[in-house]
Amino acid sequence: MYARDEVKKTKQAFWTAYGQYMRVVPFADAERQSWVNYKTGIKHIYFRMEADNQSAQIAIEIDHPDAGIRALIFDQFVQYKNMLQEALGESWEWLPVSTDAYGKESAEIKCVLTDVSIMRKDDWPKLISFFKPRMIALDEFWSSAKYAFEVFI
Template sequence: MYSRDQASQIKQAFWTAFGQYIAPQPSADGLRTNWVNYKTGIKHLHFKMQADKRSAFIGIEISHPDLGIQELIFDQFKELKTVFNASIGEEWDWQLHTTDDNHKTVSRIIKTLPNVSVFNQNDWPALICFFKPRIIALDDFWSTASYSFDLFK
């Protein structure tokens, strides 16, 4: 077991390594991008990457406190599902009104990688190989689809 401080340091080391690895990759628009803290430009709409001791996931998380607006944003993604699938190249799990780790209602479009641990450095290559192409594909999708969400700014 790791202390909370040790766990935090290991996670920070992974995300720093991942950030350095992907930093040379330009965005779909040819710009420098902070891939680890990707900004969508829409409040309550985040591209989230998370790794813990059992699994990892990457996804789009809609956390708007008004569940009606959260559902409208989710519905907008559903309208663009064909474009999304073309950019991503694989099926993701679409979850309307699920609960996050903090017991908050969110909606997500996610892909999970089971049986990996951020605390096992031998799993880091698998985590990087999981996150990198998917965050780049999300950026590619967002480059063409973001205008459809301008009314939620």
């Protein structure tokens, strides 16, 4: 088991390294932002990357507190599913209702990589190779699709 401080420092070191690695990658739009904390510009729609001691995940998360509006936003993504899958080059898991560890409901479109640990520096290249192409593809997709979601601002 890892100490809390060790986990925090290791995660911070990984995300810093990932951010530095991605710094040279241009965004699809001229807008400058962070690859680690990607801003979609639409409230309640997030591109999230997570890694722990067992797996890594990249997801489009919709966390609007109103379940009806959350479903509308998810349905809008369903309308763009082919475009998203074409940009990603793969199929992701589509969850219209998901509940986190704290009981908060959201909707997710995600891809998971198992058998990796952010705590093992030997796994960092696998993690970066997992996150990098998918974030670039999400950015490419979002540069075209985001206008269809502006109604939810």
